[in-house]
Amino acid sequence: MLNRRTTNGPFRPDPVSREHQHVLMRAAQAAPSHFNSQPWRFVLIENPQTIARIAQISGESMTELIEAGVFFERYRRYFRFSEAEMNERRDGIHIDHLPGPLRPFTRQIFSDAGLKLMRQLGVPKKLGEDNRRLVAGSPLLLAALLDKGEYRPGELSGFYSVFGLGAAVENIWNAVGALGMGIQFVSTPMEIPRQWQAIGELLRVPPDLELMAVYRLGYLPPEQARPSIDWSSRHRKRLSQFVSRDTCDVPEADSAGQDQSAGETTP
Template sequence: MELLEGMLGRRTTNGPFRPEAVSREHQHLLMRVAAAAPSHFNSQPWRFVLIENPQTIQAIAEHAGQSMQELIGRGIFFERYRRYFRFTQAEMDERRDGIFIDHLPGPLRPFTRQIFSDTGLKLMRQLGVPARLGEDNRKLVAGSPLLMAVLLDREEYRPGELSAFYSVFGMGGAVVNIWNTVGSLGMGIQFVSTPMEIPERWQAIQTLLKVPDNLELMAVYRLGYLESGDKRPSIDWSSRHRKRVAQYVFREDCTRPETEG
């Protein structure tokens, strides 16, 4: 039951972590649960870099903050991901997917519906929203005591072949095992996604981590022990809703949605 409760209670940490270092014991436990994931022919294609050096963390944080500012300022973020945004509780209750923008500074609240328009983008620039989001993102990463880079072995990860799917599938299982374990250690985890959106930023992180030619950098996460309470960034969202069973499960074939009992 504890395992099930942990899986059903899994969440992403959008706020800050406590400043103390993650113990080596906990770091190695996370690596062991990652290694317990299934993989094609037991290939175990995943590789990890555990990053505690403050200078490296600060450098990655700068790339995260600058990429966030650029994504928002140029409108790239909203253009790519507008279909996931929900602005009312009723909309979230109906769709039960995407992210609910439920935490905004006062000046922005009347303009949520215009967020995807040229007028909305201009207003956000005038109010300094891209810079604020960028700085929030930089601070979150910079204040994380541990970063974790996830890589795949190119001998297994060969895009265009089934091996690429198998490798990504196995890597996903390894990361989910980590995600489902951090809660029992009083820890949180968050995907540091924005540098991946800007190719030159992502390349800079690969250079910083000295990624060799035989490995492919796939993702970076920030981890740490959780703060008490629920301190949230100035602009934040909720994504705890999940689709109802009848919205994503079918019985026998794809024409008959499952009946919820």
């Protein structure tokens, strides 16, 4: 679990074996759920035309979000621009990989002036195409859905259902590493309602199910090529930053010699 990773780069083109697909589904099935309701449903997607269409939607969504500045405005508070800042905050993502022309403007890149420069350099279209290629080159997509009979937002059942699905997906995420595989959230279409609806229609999601998420999966190549804009997010908060003892106003003491970025004890 401490070695869990998210795959930002491409996968090998090899199809994911049916055996491994079923191992992942059995891992999801083993997750806890309220009253053993098992509210999750999954769609395993191997059809090349379907994957290509979802990839196109994902790439278009990325381009639109970057062009409009919506993505950076929405998530600006999570960006870190130095190792020192990352060590202090221990959350968010460290933007440590940018195209050459943008590197001198790292801290300004998500300002209005920076976004203007990105548009002039064609970065939104480049990022969108990078995103499209990553999804299109994935041999397996996984759609996660919830049964609306259990998933009723605003009621406790809504929380219980999301909690159960989260546990099921986490089981999958932890299991892929044992199979030599990687996984990544295909998030950009969720940011644009009409694009998310298009994916739901493509997958023929019935009225009694709610499409919650889509992931890309595949076998990992020996070496990972980094995307045009990439980040590091291995840092984790110290115990004192997220754990309390007995009451909320007594922070837990940090473990001696514990490297919270990697989950390993330092010498």
